[in-house]
């Protein structure tokens with residue numbers, strides 16, 4: 001559907017009484033739960049035909065399906081993680097500083113029926129974090145099945161910002177955007193062909209917090225959205241259109257407040273922002289005088305300079321466990337014409353603006369946090385990392401496919417390092433993610449023309465390279481320089497060597513071996 005088409009569809013659904021959805025929504029919209037209330041966190045399959053799954057938070061007194069977790073910095077989590085899936089799983093808290101034992105990495109899976117006690121304290125800055133399965137070979141399938149939960153962390157800076165914006169409680173939303181393949185109003189099971197295994201499994205519709213055609217009602221004034229790209233492989237170029245009468249053809253300006261690991265030092269005004277798998281943005285927009293906004297992924301050049309298909313990777317465990325739904329994984333060759341295109345325009349969700357706002361909308365603070373500018377100590381050694389495409393092996397890090405029992409490289413505890421990540425020109429975008437450590441983006445080089453327009457920050461960086469990052473996009477032909485600080489908390493839990501993961505967050509690439517283990521000694 002072109003933009004006019006889906007804008008019209010958006011308006012039509014706004015007009016429809018009670019907004020009867022055209023397609024069947026997921027069972028229930030998520031409810032808020034405080035992190036320390038959770039006694040058990042269960043991953044379970046709800047629908048064996050389509051393979052849909054969900055997280056259930058057991059609070060002792062009641063159970064909440066697909067919860068959004070909330071925590072203050074310093075708040076604790078002490079719960080049983082329980083695998084009620086017919087496959088191995090883990091629960092990984094993406095972005096949090098956790099010890100190896102609590103990280104839920106793929107080398108530490110829970111077999112079906114197993115449970116594990118996980119305890120930690122949230123050490124990270126306020127921001128949007130998330131939790132998802134990470135079992136090697138099954139991650140893409142389980143995340144696509146609906147297992148992607150949000151964790152909103154708050155602290156004093158975060159609350160001061162809400163107060164400065166005079167934010168109405170319903171005007172702050174935490175949103176997980178996934179894409180799913182919908183046919184005849186039903187979400188299709190995960191059944192990638194060989195081409196999907198190379199490029200990633202893309203959907204043709206957005207599923208936001210578990211809902212197709214998602215819409216929220218907000219009040220006039222500032223709206224603050226914390227948004228996660230929870231898609232398996234689709235990149236989003238996020239923008240907002242005003243659907244009110246006399247709407248413009250251009251996306252409206254908004255303010256970037258924060259990225260993966262919390263608030264920026266100062267906001268940036270933008271009209272679009274790239275958001276790749278695993279990345280988050282925190283944005284504010286002024287809804288005053290508007291009736292409806294449509295969030296979209298704008299059309300862009302997805303830079304897939306690759307052809308062909310990847311051979312299905314042999315995961316020994318995959319042979320022992322059946323797929324979540326009837327169809328096979330990475331075996332069939334789905335017809336090319338059937339695959340949605342990355343970079344095509346996609347409607348994400350709608351905001352309806354209703355009610356009376358405050359008479360005066362406060363101005364956005366010019367300073368959001370005390371975060372210093374990104375830099376690295378002058379003596380920090382540089383580690384060179386290469387992202388390549390191997391015709392037989394698919395996408396690899398330093399020419400080496402993932403080996404679950406091996407360490408790719410060791411890092412000294414407390415060390416500062418600069419990582420120089422170079423992506424091959426004959427490649428595609430890779431959102432690269434490090435477990436356990438937030439990093440800063442120092443510089444970017446070799447960005448292709450169309451994206452360079454968005455590289456508005458010093459060092460050829462995008463606005464989304466600012467702040468504390470845990471996932472960073474590497475376009476084909478780019479070289480990135482990141483500053484990492486391998487300081488670990490002085491807690492018993494962090495004693496001894498700690499093993500973490502470094503991988504592409506295109507989940508088909510991750511399952512396809514584009515991953516390494518790193519050990520902090």
Ligand code: C2O
Pocket residue numbers: 092094132134278433435501503505
């Ligand atoms: Cu969001 Cu290693 O994962």
Ligand code: CU
Pocket residue numbers: 092093094095433434435436
């Ligand atoms: Cu992670």
Ligand code: CU
Pocket residue numbers: 395429430431504505506509514
């Ligand atoms: Cu990748």
